[in-house]
Amino acid sequence: MDDTGVHLQTIEPLRLGVERRLAELSPADGAEPQALSAAARYALLAPGKRFRPMLTLLAARDFGAPEGAAMDVGCALEMVHAASLILDDLPSMDDASxxxxxxxxxxxxxxxxxxxxxVGLLNRAFGVIAAESRLPASVRADLAVGLSATVGFEGLVAGQARDIAHREQVRAVDAIDLLNHQKTGVLIMAAAQSGALIAGAPASRLKGVAEFARRVGLAFQIRDDLLDAEGGEAGKDAGKDAAMTTLVSALGPEGARAAMREHLDIADAALADAGCLDGLMSQYVRGLFFARAAAA
Amino acid sequence: MDDTGVHLQTIEPLRLGVERRLAELSPADGAEPQALSAAARYALLAPGKRFRPMLTLLAARDFGAPEGAAMDVGCALEMVHAASLILDDLPSMDDASxxxxxxxxxxxxxxxxxxxxxVGLLNRAFGVIAAESRLPASVRADLAVGLSATVGFEGLVAGQARDIAHREQVRAVDAIDLLNHQKTGVLIMAAAQSGALIAGAPASRLKGVAEFARRVGLAFQIRDDLLDAEGGEAGKDAGKDAAMTTLVSALGPEGARAAMREHLDIADAALADAGCLDGLMSQYVRGLFFARAAAA
Known part of the structure; x- marks a missing residue:
């Protein structure tokens, strides 16, 4: 399969559509109070691959939904992601510059x-989902319930609290997996599941999509840890996580790479079980990992 | 009318019901990560009058709704209130101890x-509203859209951003009114309107309820500023707002008190126009201001 071809013909136009819609859904340029709208735009419209909205859009497409509603729901999840990055970087948290x-x-x-x-971006995410008139109200309510569980005291917020607590402590592999899952996996799962939910996929298929996304999220986190350990990702403070235990420090770079590959294999198997063989979402994810590996 | 009687017989049991439900909707005592659940419980279950949930419950009752759904929606608004207080007090904001x-x-x-x-409390508020199965999904979606507008870039969040910007600057009365409205009024309006919405009140009545609550919110903020100027409210850092302009510094204590009374009169007139004459909500609000005045 030609991942480059898929990317050029289908993926990139979708990604550009996400960029446009994010700009429309942001507070208007210059809106009062100006520092607030500027900060929200700065964080949300920063260059990015838009991984979460892309998963929502591609899952929706793979399971047969029209594109419109999935676009706004995906953008809402990108708002949540941008909000979480702002908070992670704060002086009282990762203190990143x-x-x-x-x-x-x-x-x-x-x-x-x-x-x-x-806070404004997280709040707007719920507003965008609840106001998406192309979806039945019951689906909007389900999406909002799901997002709240994803972000909340057993999701992203808990993951971040776990991450800052006992940071110097050496962690077991299981504890690292839970942390990685709560810090990034839950939102990636929500992104893919939301797309399938919008498409009306039955519960049995949603489970497979969730497992696909969970494994992709774990693989993604290992990739980030590998890049961080090697100082290889441009534009991030390198070695920021050196003091805390990651899968790279627990398993070594080779062991971490093997774990990453295993997660991706199981991810594809789960998606195939959900009846989505060689769908766009899977091709997109493989393309992302493939492109990075080729470039490295 | 006997405000004390209303309070003892109807108001206090309702308030105790709110306390119980807030405890149930909080993260469980001791839930992991423990610091997070403890902090959320500490902020949410701190002693308080539960003004916002009470308005939701009483508005719902005044407009004929059964109590159950209004209880959870009111508790969700208290979560938003508690979240906003945590943020207001941060070192980078009011730096309150x-x-x-x-x-x-x-x-x-x-x-x-x-x-x-x-962030967890704000997020949970949306989850509680979206999951309230006693309400039709369309009402849940409407409440979530309304809450998002209340909190967002033109609501509480904007009010707080305005408040911290140019704090030393002398403000005109109109600018202070806008600030007061965004900082506290919008959530009080949402509380009363949500109750009426749950009761299925038509748009024409919702407008009157909104105006009632807007005026009550403005009166409430003046009362807070008066108490702050006089150092009269126990348990808050006194004189914290001394450096910035409030209606008390702009109009003097007497002028501020007159403005407060005028807001309350207009509030009652708006509620009467909405067809809610001497309802519980109005009696409750008058009781709150009356009790404070008598105690002072």
Missing amino acids: LRRGRPTTHKVYGEAVAILAA | LRRGRPTTHKVYGEAVAILAA
Whole structure:
């Protein structure tokens, strides 16, 4: 299969559509209070691969939904992602100065405005989902319930709290997997599942999509840890995670790479079980990992 | 009318019901990660009058709704309120050390956990509303859209951003009114309107309820500013707002008190126009202001 071809013909136009829609759904340029709207736009419209909205769009397409509603729901999940990055970077959390090659949001707009922008983006995500009139109200409500569980006291927020607690402590592989799952996996699962849910996929298939996304999320986190350990990703503070245990420090680079490959294989098998063989979503994910490996 | 009687017989049992339900809807005591669940419980279950859920419950009752669904929606709005207080108190914002007579959340649990607890509470509010199965899905979606507008880039979040920007600057009365409205009024309006919406009140009545609540919110903020100027409210850092302009500094204490009374009169007139004459909600609000005045 020609991943490059898939990317050029289908993926990139979709990604550009996400960029356009994100800009439309952001607070207007110059809206009062100006620091707040500027900070929200800065964080949300920063260059990115838009992985989460792409998963939503591609899952929706793979399971037969029209594109419109999935676009806004995907953009809502990107808002949640942007909010989580603002918060992760704060002085009281990771204290990061660079993100995606640019100064972090609080470095540019100050801590208070950065926090408010993050809260505003998370809040807007729920508003966008609840207002998506192309979806039945019951689907909107289900998506909002799912997003709340994804973000909440057993999801992203819990993952971040776990991450900052006992950071110096050596962690077992199981504990690292739970942390990785809560910190990034849950939102990736929500992205793919939301697309399938919008398409009306039955519960049995949603389970397979969730497992696909969970494995992709774990693989993704290992990839990030590998890049961080090697200082290989441009535009991020390198070696930031050196003091804490990651799968790379627990298993070594080779062991981590093997674990990553295993997650991706199981991911594809789960998607095939869900009746989605060689769908766009799977090709897209393989393309992302493949492109990175080729470039490295 | 006997406000004390209304309070003892109807109001206090309702308030106790709110307390019980808030505890049930909180992260469980001791849930992992423990600092996070403890911080969320500390902020949400701190002693309070539960003004916002009470407005939701009483508006629902005044407009004829059964109690159950209004209870959870009201509790969701209290979660939003608690989240906003955690954020307001942060070192990068008001830098407050006391709230409701106790150390502020970040003083006890640290800044990172306090921020995560606030985000978790806001997020849970949407989850509770979207999952309220006693309401039709369309009403749940409408409530979530309304809450998002209330909190967002033109609501509470904007109000807080305005408040921290140019704090030393002398403000005109109109600018102060806008700030007060965005900082506290919008959530009070959402509380009363949500109750009426749950009861199926038509749009024409919702408008009157909104105006009632908007005026009550403005009166409430003036009362807070008066108490702050006089150092009269126990358990808050007194004189915290001294550096910035409030209606008390702009109009003087007497002028501010007159403005407060005028807001309350207009509030009652708006509610009467909405066909809700001497309802429980109005009696409750008058009782709150009356009790405070008598105690002062």
